Amino acid sequence: MKKSRYWMAGLLTLVLIIGIADIGLFRSTPTNPKSSTSARQPSAKTVAPITKSAWAKQPKLKYASIIYYAVHHLKIQRWQEVSDFELGWQVEIYPNDGHPKYLVWPDAHIQADAKQLQPNWFTITASGQVTYDSFTVHSFRQDQTATVSTDQILAQLRQDHAAKKVRAMVARLSVVHHH
Incomplete structure (x- = not known):
């Protein structure tokens, strides 16, 4: 038991x-x-990639993309003058005989009296070529230039995973049209 x-x-x-x-x-x-x-699931929202169609709908997004590329990937030193992402940028557009010229100033709120030195600028051809130009300060040399296709810029933005950063740039970018 x-x-x-x-x-x-x-x-x-x-x-x-x-x-x-x-x-x-x-x-x-x-x-x-x-x-x-x-x-x-990731906590951050995924940001839509930047495309030519997005550029067509939002020209400021196109200008921000072009400036981003210049600051991060061009070998022209003077483009670093517009690398302050907090101040932003002012883009002045001049007609230039049907081929607009885009002047890029540092600071979205820059005033005329601060525009003493010739700025960096770019042009865009109908075939999608962006030509960056920069005046060489205190020199008798020619301007420094670089030409990149819009396809190359878009591909680089994708490679850099820069869509979110470029989209944020738009808020700090002002555009002035001259006729």
Whole structure:
């Protein structure tokens, strides 16, 4: 009889241990399957890539993309003068016989009296070539230029994962049209 009591007590202890372990497993497993999938999703919103169609709808986005490329990928030193992303930029557009010339000034709120030195500028051809130009200060040398296709600029933006940064630039970019 004593053997059967020990035997029952041992069996009961074993059942309790298994039961407690089983409850612990159930508690560590999420009861709501949605909570586990939402934890795996990135918290940051994905930003739409910048495309030619987006440029057509938002010219300021196009100008911001061109400036971003100049600041980060051109070898023309004077383009670094417009690299302050907090101050922003002012783009002045001159008709230039049907081929607009885009002057780029540092500071979205720059005033005429601060525009003493010739700025950097760019032009865009109908075939999608962007020519960057920069006046060489205190020199009798020719202006420094570089030509890049709009396709190259868009590809570089994708490679840099810069869509969010370029889209944020638009808010700090003012445009002045001259007729």
